[in-house]
Amino acid sequence: MALERSDLTPPGGGGEPAERPVLVIGAGINGLASAAYLARAGRRVLVLEGRNRLGGMAASVRLDDGPVVSECAHLVTALHPDVMSELGLYRHGLRFSHRRLPTMLLKPGTTLALSEDPWEAEAAIAEIAPGDARAYRRFLELVRRFHEALDPLIANPPARLGGDEAALNEAAHLLGARIGRVSERDFAALATMLAAPVAEVLDGYFASPFLKGGLAFDGVIGAFAAPSWNGTFLSFLQRRFASVSGRWGACGHPAGGLGALADAFWNAARANGAELRLNARVSRIAVDGDRVAGVVLTTGEEIAADIVVSTLHPHATFLELVGARHVDVGFAEDLAHLESRGSVARLTFVIEGLPRLGTHQDEPAPAGRFVIAPDLGYLERALTPAKFGATPAEPAVEFAIPSVHDASMQHEGRHIVTALALHAPLRAAETDETRAAFADAVTQTITRVMPDFRRRVRRAEVLMPRDIEERFGARGGHWHHIDLVPDQAWCLRPHARAAAYRGPLDGLYLAGASSHPWGGVSGLPGRGAAFAILKDRGWG
Amino acid sequence: MTDMWHAGAPQFWRRSPVTSVLAPLMGQARWRVCGGVGVPAAFSSRGEEEASLRTGAAFTDRSWLSTYLVSGAEAARLLDRVQTRDVSQLQVGHSMRTAAVDDEGRLIDLCTVYRLEEDVFQLAGEVAIGAWLARAAAHFAVALEETTGSLACLQLVGPAIGALLDALGAAQGDRLAAGAMELVEDGSLAFHLCRRGPGTPDAYEMWFSAVTAEHAMRRLLALGETVGLRPVGADAFEALRIATGQPRAFAEFEPAILARERAHARTPFACGAGGLVDLDKPFSGRRALLAAARAPAPRPVRLAIEGFAAARGQSLRAGASLVGVLTSAAVSPSRGASLALGFLDAEPAPGAALEAVGAAGPMRARILGAFEPDPGGPKPRFGRRHGDGG
Numbered sequence: 001m002a003l004e005r006s007d008l009t010p011p012g013g014g015g016e017p018a019e020r021p022v023l024v025i026g027a028g029i030n031g032l033a034s035a036a037y038l039a040r041a042g043r044r045v046l047v048l049e050g051r052n053r054l055g056g057m058a059a060s061v062r063l064d065d066g067p068v069v070s071e072c073a074h075l076v077t078a079l080h081p082d083v084m085s086e087l088g089l090y091r092h093g094l095r096f097s098h099r100r101l102p103t104m105l106l107k108p109g110t111t112l113a114l115s116e117d118p119w120e121a122e123a124a125i126a127e128i129a130p131g132d133a134r135a136y137r138r139f140l141e142l143v144r145r146f147h148e149a150l151d152p153l154i155a156n157p158p159a160r161l162g163g164d165e166a167a168l169n170e171a172a173h174l175l176g177a178r179i180g181r182v183s184e185r186d187f188a189a190l191a192t193m194l195a196a197p198v199a200e201v202l203d204g205y206f207a208s209p210f211l212k213g214g215l216a217f218d219g220v221i222g223a224f225a226a227p228s229w230n231g232t233f234l235s236f237l238q239r240r241f242a243s244v245s246g247r248w249g250a251c252g253h254p255a256g257g258l259g260a261l262a263d264a265f266w267n268a269a270r271a272n273g274a275e276l277r278l279n280a281r282v283s284r285i286a287v288d289g290d291r292v293a294g295v296v297l298t299t300g301e302e303i304a305a306d307i308v309v310s311t312l313h314p315h316a317t318f319l320e321l322v323g324a325r326h327v328d329v330g331f332a333e334d335l336a337h338l339e340s341r342g343s344v345a346r347l348t349f350v351i352e353g354l355p356r357l358g359t360h361q362d363e364p365a366p367a368g369r370f371v372i373a374p375d376l377g378y379l380e381r382a383l384t385p386a387k388f389g390a391t392p393a394e395p396a397v398e399f400a401i402p403s404v405h406d407a408s409m410q411h412e413g414r415h416i417v418t419a420l421a422l423h424a425p426l427r428a429a430e431t432d433e434t435r436a437a438f439a440d441a442v443t444q445t446i447t448r449v450m451p452d453f454r455r456r457v458r459r460a461e462v463l464m465p466r467d468i469e470e471r472f473g474a475r476g477g478h479w480h481h482i483d484l485v486p487d488q489a490w491c492l493r494p495h496a497r498a499a500a501y502r503g504p505l506d507g508l509y510l511a512g513a514s515s516h517p518w519g520g521v522s523g524l525p526g527r528g529a530a531f532a533i534l535k536d537r538g539w540g
Numbered sequence: 541m542t543d544m545w546h547a548g549a550p551q552f553w554r555r556s557p558v559t560s561v562l563a564p565l566m567g568q569a570r571w572r573v574c575g576g577v578g579v580p581a582a583f584s585s586r587g588e589e590e591a592s593l594r595t596g597a598a599f600t601d602r603s604w605l606s607t608y609l610v611s612g613a614e615a616a617r618l619l620d621r622v623q624t625r626d627v628s629q630l631q632v633g634h635s636m637r638t639a640a641v642d643d644e645g646r647l648i649d650l651c652t653v654y655r656l657e658e659d660v661f662q663l664a665g666e667v668a669i670g671a672w673l674a675r676a677a678a679h680f681a682v683a684l685e686e687t688t689g690s691l692a693c694l695q696l697v698g699p700a701i702g703a704l705l706d707a708l709g710a711a712q713g714d715r716l717a718a719g720a721m722e723l724v725e726d727g728s729l730a731f732h733l734c735r736r737g738p739g740t741p742d743a744y745e746m747w748f749s750a751v752t753a754e755h756a757m758r759r760l761l762a763l764g765e766t767v768g769l770r771p772v773g774a775d776a777f778e779a780l781r782i783a784t785g786q787p788r789a790f791a792e793f794e795p796a797i798l799a800r801e802r803a804h805a806r807t808p809f810a811c812g813a814g815g816l817v818d819l820d821k822p823f824s825g826r827r828a829l830l831a832a833a834r835a836p837a838p839r840p841v842r843l844a845i846e847g848f849a850a851a852r853g854q855s856l857r858a859g860a861s862l863v864g865v866l867t868s869a870a871v872s873p874s875r876g877a878s879l880a881l882g883f884l885d886a887e888p889a890p891g892a893a894l895e896a897v898g899a900a901g902p903m904r905a906r907i908l909g910a911f912e913p914d915p916g917g918p919k920p921r922f923g924r925r926h927g928d929g930g
């Protein structure tokens with residue numbers, strides 16, 4: 001039976017009827033963003049984190065007695081500029097060791113540096129695929145225009161289906177204001193492309209298999225998908241939108257790893273009085289009728305609250321913490337079927353000295369985000385074994401050597417390589433052998449483009465999707481908690497009845513990667529949930 | 541003697557556990573299909589059957605109902621979650637009419653819930669909701685068993701039924717309160733007796749195992765001779781339903797789990813069944829119903845229509861405007877007219893004559909009242925009133 005609200009004690013005990021804190025479950029980027037926005041608006045906030053450190057999938061961790069490195073997410077691709085400025089993240093300690101890492105597409109014998117400067121990129125493409133150089137700039141222009149048209153929808157709460165006319169009108173107005181400026185052709189292209197396979201879109205622009213493979217990588221990272229699958233262009237756009245440098249497409253690396261970004265969010269929250277409890281795992285969200293009444297921790301401690309913000313997967317939030325019996329039958333059923341098949345493995349290599357690119361043997365590898373996905377077929381083939389629970393022998397890989405620009409990560413002449421390898425299957429269990437086998441495949445793949453890589457590796461750590469699920473509590477180890485596909489986007493994210501950060505229980509808000517607009521470290525879902533609370537309570 | 545089943549029922553229809561006993565009693569081979577089961581449309585003339593229902597003792601075969609046994613520690617919780625009335629308050633040995641709705645508050649079925657033991661319930665309705673129920677039960681510690689076809693159900697109606705119940709050895713018989721149940725064991729005959737009502741007075745259900753159904757049926761017919769017990773067909777029973785204003789699936793609403801178009805499904809409020817909805821307790825679909833309780837909806841009406849040609853699907857007209865539609869209609873020989881249920885999308889203009897539009901021309905219609913779904917037990921007393929709860 002649900003706890004009555006009177007059964008629960010607010011933290012700090014009785015006395016004055018102090019405002020009950022808003023409880024935020026999870027100190028990942030989005031939980032911290034929510035806390036920061038709510039605290040900034042003068043609300044009492046208590047963040048409850050099950051692990052012993054903050055940041056969730058965007059945390060940093062010390063490698064034994066070595067340096068502190070990113071634990072899972074490793075590059076900042078889409079931190080929204082509004083979030084950065086509204087929360088004053090720089091003021092709260094955020095420093096980038098590099099803000100404009102170029103993307104370098106690699107294959108044996110070829111390196112293509114796609115700098116965020118389109119002219120530079122065009123010149124580089126001209127060297128290996130002259131016919132595609134102009135097309136690249138046209139393509140970037142199109143993506144930029146899409147971004148401009150869609151940004152108001154991304155940064156604002158989505159409408160809720162079924163009666164939320166005001167929000168629908170507002171969204172239509174926002175979109176209309178921008179779309180009005182979009183040409184007929186662009187509009188038609190946008191309408192077609194939003195649900196299209198990234199491969200199809202790229203085929204329409206480029207001839208070079210190498211360029212297409214490298215660009216398509218962004219359409220499949222974080223998704224259990226191949227570039228020929230519908231919806232992957234949306235994923236691509238998400239990766240290409242908003243960047244730390246204010247120019248789309250570039251990515252950055254916070255000094256100290258992604259945990260430093262989480263720290264900046266937390267500092268912004270703490271500066272306004274938010275509280276955080278680590279090792280505080282929530283086992284239940286208490287419900288009183290149709291309202292939340294608080295939470296119960298695994299220790300049995302009960303904390304009363306009128307507002308609870310969950311940053312967990314909707315399955316965990318509604319079926320595990322709230323309990324299926326408190327939500328509608330169809331909704332529970334839909335959530336039970338929400339698939340979360342993580343597909344990205346995270347690897348950390350400690351290497352002796354700096355490796356060299358096969359194409360530039362006489363200089364150490366530069367700062368960059370390196371991508372190995374030599375053509376579309378490579379990405380298609382890599383998915384096949386994953387469908388059957390096996391790892392690809394030649395995985396597509398994104399890696400960086402943050403110690404090149406972040407001195408804190410150099411340790412006794414050793415460097416750090418952080419890598420994400422795609423199409424890692426979500427299996428029932430992993431063993432040291434299965435992890436080692438995949439690490440070997442990734443090492444081999446990197447060695448093909450950096451011939452001295454293997455001999456430099458001193459240590460490799462692997463987190464397969466199942467490990468990520470176990471460590472961070474993200475169901476299936478999924479990047480976005482749930483797939484980012486058109487039928488799970490905007491007013492359908494994560495579900496039509498849990499969209500716009502509100503679910504079917506009063507006082508319970510959703511703020512995690514599975515909320516609008518998507519996962520990654522944008523901070524937008526957390527911000528959106530905080531705004532929803534402020535609006536609903538008239539605290540704005 | 542004609543084999544009425546083979547003469548009139550398609551092969552793919554299922555037989556009820558009592559078909560073999562009832563088929564020989566039919567005057568002609570006219571069958572209806574209910575829930576996939578062939579049931580006699582009539583045994584004698586409509587006038588005679590109506591008279592038995594109103595003044596004598598009649599029974600009809602309802603074994604085609606979909607039935608489920610829900611048992612286990614959380615059986616009450618599950619049913620309370622998926623039914624619009626507070627099933628947890630139902631006492632052992634009692635039953636109630638209630639509704640199941642989908643997440644959007646649209647009727648899946650109007651059901652009867654029987655509490656057989658503390659943790660054992662029977663659920664009966666016209667719609668096969670087994671798959672939906674199984675999905676709803678996924679998160680509850682319950683065992684779910686579909687018992688459709690393994691039980692026989694007779695509905696007994698008429699003022700003389702009390703005497704029959706005495707003859708059957710029912711300890712309480714006609715002293716049972718509406719919704720209450722009694723297990724009757726009389727020699728080789730064992731059945732659950734359940735009083736319906738209060739909407740339909742002198743209405744009872746007998747539930748017995750399909751295995752002993754033929755024997756029980758024969759015995760009932762033999763004992764019934766003393767009180768003039770007569771079988772009545774589905775048509776006369778349908779007329780009784782319409783006369784008493786009971787909405788039903790596939791007529792007044794399409795079950796939401798089957799409806800191909802949203803417009804064909806209705807909330808309980810839109811179906812005049814708001815009285816079966818307790819918005820003060822949590823249940824699946826409640827939030828949608830809270831909103832729906834205030835939403836405008838077509839008015840459910842009971843009508844008398846001149847002549848014997850009223851039929852489902854006919855339009856209702858007031859002057860030159862179409863104002864509604866008939867969802868059920870049946871002949872009532874005693875009234876010399878048809879009775880119908882339907883919905884008014886718009887109120888007829890004052891003074892405009894209401895007519896049902898049939899193939900042979902318009903027929904004058906008169907509104908008798910609203911739908912009056914029977915609570916199947918004591919009238920619900922909910923804390924607050926919403927919608928048309930009444």
Ligand SMILES: Cc1cc2nc3c(=O)[nH]c(=O)nc-3n(C[C@H](O)[C@H](O)[C@H](O)COP(=O)(O)OP(=O)(O)OC[C@H]3O[C@@H](n4cnc5c(N)ncnc54)[C@H](O)[C@@H]3O)c2cc1C
Binds near residue numbers: 073
């Ligand atoms: C392998 C991998 C690599 C990635 N790399 C990048 C990248 O380079 N760049 C990028 O932008 N994005 C990346 N992402 C995506 C990004 O990391 C996530 O989308 C983002 O961090 C999600 O943040 P969140 O706050 O929504 O959720 P999470 O980070 O999942 O945080 C949820 C928090 O809740 C806590 N928690 C869980 N259950 C409970 C409970 N019961 N009680 C209390 N606390 C609980 C968890 O411990 C966790 O701290 C990557 C994802 C993966 C899987």
